[in-house]
């Protein structure tokens with residue numbers, strides 16, 4: 001049974017993404033990771049934790065309500081037809097679907113996002129997808 005309590009909340013996804021992104025940033029800083037751009041990284045992490053998340057495939061999710069609130073709910077409606085936890089929650093296709101259009105629009109507009117923006121975006125999306133997996137797996141075990 002997929003009850004409401006087997007899903008992670010919007011806030012919890014956000015806090016978890018921030019937590020891992022902070023740890024990741026610290027590691028990159030300590031290890032002197034080449035070209036690590038902390039601003040670009042966080043510029044990817046934040047919108048992809050708050051505004052564009054895999055839960056846009058669910059009508060009831062907070063992030064969908066947000067898009068509807070500003071009158072742009074239709075943008076993500078095709079993905080709702082795939083069903084919740086399908087296309088946008090796919091480990092490889094999910095991030096691709098959500099990052100590629102932003103990249104293409106930016107490219108057309110002549111905006112050049114750095115590599116670390118995309119790393120941040122994918123980091124946040126994978127964080128969401130994997131924490132959903134772990135959370136529902138744990139939930140099954142406890143039951």
Ligand SMILES: [Zn+2]
Nearest residue numbers: 054055128132
């Ligand atoms: Zn989710």
